[in-house]
Amino acid sequence: MVVNKLKHKKRARTLRSCCVSAAFEHAHESESNANDSKKLWISLSKKLNAFYLFIRPHTILGTIVGITSVSLLPLESVADFSLTFLIGLIKALVPAxxxxxxxxxxxxxxxxxxxxINKPNLPLASGEFSMSKGVLIVVACGILSFAIGWKSRSPPVLFALCISFLLGSVYSIDLPFLRWKRYAFLAASCILCVRAILVQIAFFLHMQRYVLGKPVVLTKSVLFATAFMCFFSVVIALFKDIPDIDGDRDFGIQSFTVRLGQERVFWLCIKLLLTAYLAAMFVGASSSNMYKKFVTVIGHGLLASVLWFNACSLDLKKKSSITSFYMLIWKLFYAEYFLIPFVQ
Structure with missing residues (x-):
């Protein structure tokens, strides 16, 4: 009996020891798996953030808001806002x-x-993306853009893609007679042509003629949008170089900021936008619809006030402040597209 009890106790101790060991190994394995999952998630998050920075999200949002707003301008009734309209909008947005x-x-x-020097947080400059990865993304997006644009069977969309491709290439590529960004006037002209003219006219015609099947008529709203965005595109073209003066000067980029100085270019931008807002208020006041008149006049007045208030408090000696103000200009750019459909 005593021997059996001793054997039973020994087996119990052995069993407990095995259970403890198994539990420890299981806990260690679970912790290891959790650490692996955490590392994988951190790695994925970094890659997604790098891609997010690479695509320059403020320009992406500008394209979405701009094309969507302009696509609404040919609509004449609630019936026009249909599945056909939404499909036509997607066919324009994706390749753009x-x-x-x-x-x-x-x-x-x-x-x-x-x-x-200027933007060390961007993935190619920081080393988060290799050059080969950047080239792969750019080539893939260019090919896909034309492929989807061709499938849309819309001449205005294809025309907009071709001109954007051409101007985007000559703006950046460092070859003889190219790299137009080195020359202030040519650089501004590229941005104005795409943001002010192509986006408004091409995508308006795409929606009006090739989606809704209406005759081509350039309305007051699309003409206003084109004229107003000419001012805004010039301001964006000028202002984007203000925080980049050091790198541009070192690499021979003759931007207006390098040639004229930050303060002069800054106040030129403010005056151009205030002039555009004042003109927009006069255009809005000419509307026969009291509701639309109120929205356009008050709306542009508020945007002008936001611009002026922030301009007066800006410290041009701080690069971070200038960059924040540049992002404010993009927010005003987005806001304008919410007001444009009210101009009729």
């Missing part, structure tokens, strides 16, 4: 966004040394 990525990505490829 891919071309947007091609243009901004190509610029980063050829600006990688400048960006190490």
């Amino acid at each position: 966004l891919l071309m947007n990525i091609y243009v901004v990505g190509l610029n980063q490829i050829f600006d990688v040394e400048i960006d190490k």
